[in-house]
Amino acid sequence: MRVGCLGPQGTFTEEAARRYFVEEDVEWSLHPSILDTLEALAAKQVDRVVVPIENSIEGSVTMTLDSLALNEELFVEAEIIMPIRQNLLTVVGTNREDIREVWSHPQALAQCRHYIHNMGAAVKNFDSTAAAAEKLAESGRTDVAAIGTLLAAENNGLEVLQAGIQDVHDNFTRFIVVRRIGQTVRSTERTILQLQFESDQPGALASVLNVFAGLQLNLSHIQSRPTRKKLGTYQFFLEVEAGWQDERMQKAISIVQTYGHQVRVLGTMNRHYVM
Numbered sequence: 001m002r003v004g005c006l007g008p009q010g011t012f013t014e015e016a017a018r019r020y021f022v023e024e025d026v027e028w029s030l031h032p033s034i035l036d037t038l039e040a041l042a043a044k045q046v047d048r049v050v051v052p053i054e055n056s057i058e059g060s061v062t063m064t065l066d067s068l069a070l071n072e073e074l075f076v077e078a079e080i081i082m083p084i085r086q087n088l089l090t091v092v093g094t095n096r097e098d099i100r101e102v103w104s105h106p107q108a109l110a111q112c113r114h115y116i117h118n119m120g121a122a123v124k125n126f127d128s129t130a131a132a133a134e135k136l137a138e139s140g141r142t143d144v145a146a147i148g149t150l151l152a153a154e155n156n157g158l159e160v161l162q163a164g165i166q167d168v169h170d171n172f173t174r175f176i177v178v179r180r181i182g183q184t185v186r187s188t189e190r191t192i193l194q195l196q197f198e199s200d201q202p203g204a205l206a207s208v209l210n211v212f213a214g215l216q217l218n219l220s221h222i223q224s225r226p227t228r229k230k231l232g233t234y235q236f237f238l239e240v241e242a243g244w245q246d247e248r249m250q251k252a253i254s255i256v257q258t259y260g261h262q263v264r265v266l267g268t269m270n271r272h273y274v275m
């Protein structure tokens with residue numbers, strides 16, 4: 001199986017993907033950004049991709065949600081949860097007092113926001129934590145640090161100046177495994193829905209939420225995102241604690257559709273912890 005994820009080697013996503021697909025015979029394909037990873041799946045260059053969707057400190061990875069919403073070919077088939085330990089990586093011989101800039105992926109920088117603020121350093125965004133580590137090693141700069149994995153330090157000959165620098169000790173990221181639509185995916189645990197309202201009316205969202213409540217379906221996540229059509233108009237992503245094939249789930253979807261709202265099933269997934 002060909003599996004795609006964010007590269008270069010040593011990203012958190014690659015770590016999660018390798019731990020999840022541990023028993024499969026995988027041909028790995030690393031991509032420069034989350035968007036490129038999902039595009040490779042749509043273009044049939046790979047069979048599955050793993051992308052981050054939410055972090056316990058910083059919240060949703062909106063690029064992933066928006067891409068799922070825009071591309072009707074994609075379907076989520078599993079969920080992976082992995083603990084995230086951020087590390088301050090430097091060129092050998094760097095003094096902490098000399099660090100003026102910190103380079104990393106925006107999600108990683110956000111997870112260490114207070115730590116970086118206390119250092120008095122500026123931040124610079126990269127497409128992945130491993131890309132930042134690679135660029136730091138190439139530059140040889142001793143006034144810059146990168147934030148990333150221990151593997152990225154090892155791969156690039158960087159020193160781990162400090163480990164576990166995320167602002168909250170218990171830090172977890174949720175990743176999803178995505179495939180192209182086609183074959184039926186079975187799961188018992190969770191379904192992701194995209195909800196769009198035809199018109200803005202009082203109680204529209206409340207009436208939808210009541211349908212799930214009435215059928216004893218627990219919502220584990222709700223996120224609003226712009227419709228991208230008009231300022232101040234939103235679509236919603238709901239995660240519901242039941243598989244797509246669950247009778248109550250099917251019933252909830254058809255009731256919401258009879259209200260005239262658009263509901264699309266973005267995937268159905270069981271949860272896997274990789275430690």
Ligand SMILES: O=C(O)C(=O)C[C@]1(C(=O)O)C=C[C@@H](O)C=C1
Pocket residue numbers: 006010011012013014052055061084105107108127128129130173
């Ligand atoms: O840059 C990486 O290493 C990634 O795998 C991306 C990513 C993310 O976008 O959330 C994955 C896990 C961590 O939360 C930090 C960064």
